Amino acid sequence: MNRRVVITGIGVRAPGASGRDAFWELLSEGRTATRRISFFDPAPYRSQVAAEVDFDAAAEGLSPREVRRMDRATQFAVVCSRDAVADSGLDTVALEPGRIGVSLGSAVAAATSLEQEYLVLSDSGRCEVMDTEYLSPHMFDYMIPSIMPAEIAWAVGAEGPVGMVSNGCTSGIDAVGHASALIREGSADVMIAGASDTPITPIVVASFDAIRATTTYNDEPRTASRPFDGTRNGFVLAEGAAVFVLEERDAALRRGARIYAEVAGYATRCNAYHMTGLKSDGREMTEAIRVSLDQARLDPTAIDYINAHGSGTKQNDRHETAAFKRSLGEHAYRTPVSSIKSMIGHSLGAIGSVEIAASLLAVENQVVPPTANLEAADPDCDLDYVPKVAREHGIDTVLTVGSGFGGFQSAMVLAREKGAA
Template sequence: MNRRVVITGVGVTAPGGIGAKDFWTLLSEGRTATRGITFFDPSQFRSRVAAEIDFDPRAHGLGPQEVRRMDRAAQLAVVSAREAVADSGLEPGGLDPYRTGVAVGSAVGATMGLDREYNVVSDGGRLDLVDHTYAVPHLYDYFVPGSFAAEVAWAVGAEGPTAVVSTGCTSGLDAVGHAVELIREGAADRMVAGAADAPISPITVACFDAIKATTPRNDDAEHASRPFDGTRNGFVLGEGAAVFVLEEREAARRRRAHVYAEVAGFATRCNAFHMTGLRPDGREMAEAIRTALDEARCDPSDIDYINAHGSGTKQNDRHETAAFKRSLGEHARRTPVSSIKSMVGHSLGAIGSIEIAASVLAMEHDVVPPTANLTVPDPECDLDYVPLTAREHRTDTVLTVGSGFGGFQSAMVLTSKGATEREAA
């Protein structure tokens, strides 16, 4: 079965931009949404900056019971899913529920809900033997990441294949890749797929402090995230969600849907090397890129823009630079590259989907978003990393990649040429 899969709806809830339109405005203007942490008192921590969302769930259509029931990450996923379905032009009540599925990625699940409830049942950490009767009645859902997918399925009326994909920081790419495969094999006709994480909590900040992965640049939060810059010293934690409506291409054409892009190729690999470390040669990421290109039937020279993982750690940025050179050859030096983490931080499992959203919007507008805060070139990162200001650039085919703890390396090829074919039909 050779079913091609396209994106017909986009929903984004991200720092500095709730909704795809505001999200793209932030990126195209090169503004940053990083600031000092306000969700809790961070004074005891090494890194005290984050990319937070000014998010009121009630203002975005969630009722009191939904707010009570759902962890913040699930709320972000549901709001994004509703936007994506509305953007696609599909009517939730008109969907064939058994042919519509859901795939949601998340690295750390209901971190904020669990952190908050532990604080309650342990009386602020003073009790060794906690009293569960003080917890919210839906605490079980916080322990089961599958609740995220269930919430999205209920919100859009999907009764087909439903799953959560949790592969660390590649979860957002891998969930969409999983959804694409379900449509290709005929298990579903459309999927609502993406990822959400809301990890800005004391436990998460403490964990990244322990391994010194996050930046200690607390006195300049606005410029703290500096991917590929010679002065970078760690990533900025973020939160967010992005969700898409994926459809079989011919079905989308028949209903004359607006097609953002075709998901032409996807591949994921594991380096089987180290929980947090990366080989400097970028071999595993390069292999994922080559496999995704082969599936898309693309030559390296077809890539117009690379949306990098670009976390802002020294080992990741060097690893990626090597992987791009290894997989794309000389074309890597002619291809614009950027990291939106410079503006919206690193939302762990959600960021892969947020970067897919940035990629399809870059194609939609023929604009490459910048790498904010890139002012000091690193000789070891010697590609065209589009510093500071967005660039007008014909963008028909994009490579977006992710790298995650555990050794996960994922790559996806997106092309807008399917949209051109639809419009010409």
């Protein structure tokens, strides 16, 4: 069995944007949502800027009990799932629950709640021995990442395959790739898939400080994220979530669903080389792109837009630029490339799904979002990175890619439905 898979619903919570329409408005206008960290005092840290989500759980329809039970990342995921199902027009109650599944990605899962609980149990680090008298009754939920997709399953009534993908910064693209494979092989008819991460916590900020991966443009938060620019000096940490409804294509067409795009191809590879290091030739990402194109049965010249990982580190930007050239050949020079991390930062495991959402909306609107803050490209990054201003462009096929610690390299091809307006 090799069924075709389409995306019919989108739910997004991103920095500076609550919901699909606000998210696209921010991207198409080239606005940045980075600012000085407000969740805690960032003064002691090397990098003091981030892209935070303005999120009101009660206004989003979560009950006090749900708010107490769920970590912030789980709240994002559940709210986005509800939005995606509503956007799809799918009546999940009328479906066989055993044919509905969930695939969710996250890099650090309940990091927010775990750190908060540590501070309570240790009296802000003053006590070497934890005082269990103050232990939250929901600590188990915070310790077990699989509770995140389980919460979504309970929310939408999914009794089919439900699982968690945690592949670092490729988790979001890999979770959607895994979901599409389950539908393609016949294990499910509908999958709720995406990713969520809320890593703006002192321990995560300190961890990236230690390896000098994040930016030090603390006095210039709006322009701190500078993918492909010659002055870039690290990524901007962020939070966010995006969740989708994936369906078997024929079923979606029968019910008259709006189809954003088909998941035409997906592949992932690992470089088995270094936890954070990347080979300059981009060979592993090249292979993931090649296999995803083969699965889609498309020539490299079919790619109309590349949604880059574009983290804003010199190593990554040069690595994927090389991969685009190796995989697309001369066509790479004719293909617009952009990084939305320039506007909404890097939300770790969530960003792959957030970038899929941006890619789908680029197809729908026939507009390439820009790479904000790109003033003068690094000479080693010599492709068309759509600097600062969005561009109207015919887009039938998008290549979106991800690169993550551990050597993970993933690629997905999204193709516009033939006959779509």
